[in-house]
Amino acid sequence: MRSNDDIEPRFAFAFQVTAMVEQPIHIGHSGATELSFTPIVGGSVDGPRLQGTVLPGGGDWARLRRDHVFELDARYLIRAHDGAVIDIVNRGFWAGSPEVVAALDAGEDVSPDAYYFRTQPVFRTDAAVHAWLTRTVFFGVAYDELHEGHIRIKFYEVL
Structure with a gap:
């Protein structure tokens, strides 16, 4: 019999989001941070577990801390290939x-x-x-491709 100490988490690639973005909008300073907003204006979703599009109207609120780390708080909608709408909050x-x-x-x-x-x-x-999306833990590995007008995030489900 295996003990709980022997259980190692595994993960699998689920899908990729390519979010089309506009230039960040500077909002201002708040204490020790600087706040900006990056509009999400569309995009695509592709992978073995989910396909669809990113709907326009979302965005990413980013707080730049004094230690040069951005705290990200994005919220947007995905329309799956079957028409279902999926809300994503991605921090x-x-x-x-x-x-x-x-x-x-x-x-x-x-x-x-x-x-x-x-x-x-x-x-x-x-x-x-x-x-299954609502009862699964995920993590995202993201890539800045702002020079191409988008951010790419590969989402992995923890098994």
């Missing part, structure tokens, strides 16, 4: 050196190894066929 962190930030701001292509960009999504839907 996480982006951290990179000032040099990486400057390179990205200049529109340069930066290796994803140069920064940390991870998320923790939570999904909501009343579509029975997609209920």
